[in-house]
Amino acid sequence: xxxxxxxxxxxxxxxxxxxxxxxxxxxxxxxxxxxxxxxxxxxxxxxxxxxxxxxxxxxxxxxxxxxxxxxxxxxxxxxxxxxxxxxxxxxxxxxxxxxxxxxxxxxxxxxxxxxxxxxxxxxxxxxxxxxxxxxxxxxxxxxxxxxxxxxxxxxxxxxxxxxxxxxxxxxxxxxxxxxxxxxxxxxxxxxxxxxxxxxxxxxxxxxxxxxxxxxxxxxxxxxxxxxxxxxxxxxxxxxxxxxxxxxxxxxxxxxxxxxxxxxxxxxxxxxxxxxxxxxxxxxxxxxxxxxxxxxxxxxxxxxxxxxxxxxxxxxxxxxxxxxxxxxxxxxxxxxxxxxxxxxxxxxxxxxxxxxxxxxxxxxxxxxxxxxxxxxxxxxxxxxxxxxxxxxxxxxxxxxxxxxxxxxxxxxxxxxxxxxxxxxxxxxxxxxxxxxxxxxxxxxxxxxxxxxxxxxxxxxxxxxxxxxxxxxxxxxxxxxxxxxxxxxxxxxxxxxxxxxxxxxxxxxxxxxxxxxxxxxxxxxxxxxxxxxxxxxxxxxxxxxxxxxxxxxxxxxxxxxxxxxxxxxxxxxxxxxxxxxxxxxxxxxxxxxxxxxxxxxxxxxxxxxxxxxxxxxxxxxxxxxxxxxxxxxxxxxxxxxxxxxxxxxxxxxxxxxxxxxxxxxxxxxxxxxxxxxxxxx
Ligand SMILES: *[C@@H]1O[C@H](CO)[C@@H](O)[C@H](O)[C@H]1NC(C)=O
Ligand SMILES: *[C@@H]1O[C@H](CO)[C@@H](O)[C@H](O)[C@H]1NC(C)=O
Numbered sequence: 001x002x003x004x005x006x007x008x009x010x011x012x013x014x015x016x017x018x019x020x021x022x023x024x025x026x027x028x029x030x031x032x033x034x035x036x037x038x039x040x041x042x043x044x045x046x047x048x049x050x051x052x053x054x055x056x057x058x059x060x061x062x063x064x065x066x067x068x069x070x071x072x073x074x075x076x077x078x079x080x081x082x083x084x085x086x087x088x089x090x091x092x093x094x095x096x097x098x099x100x101x102x103x104x105x106x107x108x109x110x111x112x113x114x115x116x117x118x119x120x121x122x123x124x125x126x127x128x129x130x131x132x133x134x135x136x137x138x139x140x141x142x143x144x145x146x147x148x149x150x151x152x153x154x155x156x157x158x159x160x161x162x163x164x165x166x167x168x169x170x171x172x173x174x175x176x177x178x179x180x181x182x183x184x185x186x187x188x189x190x191x192x193x194x195x196x197x198x199x200x201x202x203x204x205x206x207x208x209x210x211x212x213x214x215x216x217x218x219x220x221x222x223x224x225x226x227x228x229x230x231x232x233x234x235x236x237x238x239x240x241x242x243x244x245x246x247x248x249x250x251x252x253x254x255x256x257x258x259x260x261x262x263x264x265x266x267x268x269x270x271x272x273x274x275x276x277x278x279x280x281x282x283x284x285x286x287x288x289x290x291x292x293x294x295x296x297x298x299x300x301x302x303x304x305x306x307x308x309x310x311x312x313x314x315x316x317x318x319x320x321x322x323x324x325x326x327x328x329x330x331x332x333x334x335x336x337x338x339x340x341x342x343x344x345x346x347x348x349x350x351x352x353x354x355x356x357x358x359x360x361x362x363x364x365x366x367x368x369x370x371x372x373x374x375x376x377x378x379x380x381x382x383x384x385x386x387x388x389x390x391x392x393x394x395x396x397x398x399x400x401x402x403x404x405x406x407x408x409x410x411x412x413x414x415x416x417x418x419x420x421x422x423x424x425x426x427x428x429x430x431x432x433x434x435x436x437x438x439x440x441x442x443x444x445x446x447x448x449x450x451x452x453x454x455x456x457x458x459x460x461x462x463x464x465x466x467x468x469x470x471x472x473x474x475x476x477x478x479x480x481x482x483x484x485x486x487x488x489x490x491x492x493x494x495x496x497x498x499x500x501x502x503x504x505x506x507x508x509x510x511x512x513x514x515x516x517x518x519x520x521x522x523x524x525x526x527x528x529x530x531x532x533x534x535x536x537x538x539x540x541x542x543x544x545x546x547x548x549x550x551x552x553x554x555x556x557x558x559x560x561x562x563x564x565x566x567x568x569x570x571x572x573x574x575x576x577x578x579x580x581x582x583x584x585x586x587x588x589x590x591x592x593x594x595x596x597x598x599x600x601x602x603x604x605x606x607x608x609x610x611x612x613x614x615x616x617x618x619x620x621x622x623x624x625x626x627x628x629x630x631x632x633x634x635x636x637x638x639x640x641x642x643x644x645x646x647x648x649x650x651x652x653x654x655x656x657x658x659x660x661x662x663x664x665x666x667x668x669x670x671x672x673x674x675x676x677x678x679x
Contacts, residue, residue: 052091069490100156112165118165142176246267261294278337280331327350348400361418363419388402418467424510428444480503493646506518530672534668546656555655571584
């Protein structure tokens with residue numbers, strides 16, 4: 001601003017401002033201008049400067065609309081695509097012109113997740129200090145990051161787009177639409193951006209701060225278990241022991257991406273309110289930063305010697321060429337908090353002679369057919385998934401029974417992970433992960449082999465994998481599923497430093513049609529916070545009916561599908577604002593329920609449909625858990641849809657129902673605000 005060459009235009013601006021202020025009263029503060037060409041709508045890098053490298057150049061600016069997984073969601077037409085100039089592995093830095101920073105700014109970012117080598121930085125001109133940084137999320141679709149810059153208000157700054165990643169995979173960063181001042185927060189009236197970014201580098205210290213920090217993060221589920229920072233996947237080691245439920249999670253504390261696996265640990269007296277305990281299991285120490293060895297999924301059981309974890313010791317054979325990739329090892333605890341590795345590990349030294357190396361996720365269970373402790377392990381014959389069965393002769397001594405079950409048609413994948421096996425009613429239920437989906441099979445078991453009679457999907461929605469079952473001390477068959485969009489790139493919460501959540505605790509039952517059903521446990525009632533709004537009975541005809549505006553809530557609905565309901569379909573619109581909504585449509589003709597997240601937010605876009613079996617008296621009941629970014633939808637027949645949605649706007653809290661071509665008779669509608677399970 002002080003350079004001689006800018007004097008003339010500044011003076012001119014000053015005169016215009018003066019002239020305006022004369023006619024319009026006292027001078028108003030000028031709107032924050034931001035740098036030149038803040039969204040590249042000139043179609044060029046005008047106003048920006050290539051500081052170094054060849055990653056950025058004139059070809060970086062593009063108006064391409066979509067990539068392999070959907071739209072980029074850029075602002076207007078043009079943006080900077082980090083691969084367009086020189087590909088994935090090129091490095092370089094691009095710099096904006098200088099501008100005065102206001103109290104808030106926002107921009108769109110996407111591309112690789114690598115906080116050290118790929119970031120958008122806010123740099124102070126006077127000393128070159130990087131004040132704030134934001135990396136990508138391993139997706140090409142843009143997220144809006146909002147920065148509180150009040151600390152530096154009025155200072156002269158610039159933006160850098162930094163790429164020092166030589167990686168051939170997610171080695172680039174994309175950028176668009178820098179906004180400074182009031183426009184940074186909204187997309188016009190009634191559309192306030194959810195605030196993403198800047199949540200990283202804090203850790204809750206105790207329960208009070210956990211409650212506060214979890215509440216401040218606008219994408220963060222309030223009663224679904226998440227790690228404050230880092231990545232979680234499979235729930236593991238589920239057990240109720242001495243009156244406490246234990247939930248372990250596959251965990252990478254160092255980054256919001258999959259990495260060397262630890263076991264995070266939480267306990268609960270009601271399987272609803274979890275309290276964090278110290279990390280239970282660690283990967284082996286290593287000097288090799290590329291070593292992905294770790295403590296993979298497993299299960300828990302207890303006996304007179306204590307509580308035992310039996311799990312997969314995964315060894316990265318690219319770092320340890322002579323090791324067995326997957327063995328079964330154990331760790332035990334007498335206090336439910338501290339775990340000691342068994343001295344005689346491994347308890348199973350690997351897959352049987354000649355079998356493929358893929359051999360994981362031991363799940364222990366009590367087998368009433370011969371009153372023994374057994375476990376199932378996920379395996380493969382390279383064509384079909386397999387389940388191998390083992391039997392314990394004492395706590396630490398396991399021997400193979402044989403192959404319990406093999407897929408026959410490859411339809412559920414060649415590699416089966418996370419098998420669970422349980423008696424339910426007069427049947428046995430096997431469930432497992434294959435092809436990125438959860439599958440169940442219901443059938444019979446003779447103590448050695450399983451015979452399947454019925455197969456189905458565990459979840460009708462997009463965000464469930466690696467579900468684990470456990471029997472609680474009252475004998476209920478409970479389960480928790482990981483909620484993530486494996487294997488898609490939709491992990492927008494990475495911008496806030498975390499990824500992955502666990503479902504609410506569910507109870508398993510056999511459906512009327514012989515399939516496996518799930519329902520929420522009764523203890524979830526304790527999350528109610530505030531008065532339940534009862535809105536039924538209600539006749540809905542054609543027009544939209546507003547039920548309420550809540551995004552941490554439980555919505556229960558009973559529809560009379562008898563003669564009084566004449567509509568061809570009805571749609572519940574959830575997490576709705578004028579810009580986005582998650583739609584749940586029941587079609588009365590073919591009795592299907594469809595979840596539509598095509599325009600729901602930053603999460604996975606798509607539609608998922610399931611047939612819903614009619615209930616007694618021709619009723620349809622829906623029990624819906626809404627938790628900011630997360631939805632769990634239970635139909636009365638036992639069908640469940642799990643989804644992660646991540647709305648873009650703070651106003652996306654509306655719940656509406658609309659009937660198509662006729663009347664829908666709602667006999668009961670209740671909306672209960674729910675509270676945080678951390679407070
Ligand atoms: C896991 O397996 C590797 C390779 O065999 C071994 O070096 C390591 O000690 C094992 N870890 C544990 C905890 O037993
Ligand atoms: C059910 O009906 C809807 C609306 O006509 C249609 O889109 C959907 O494909 C149908 N589903 C099945 C399974 O028939």
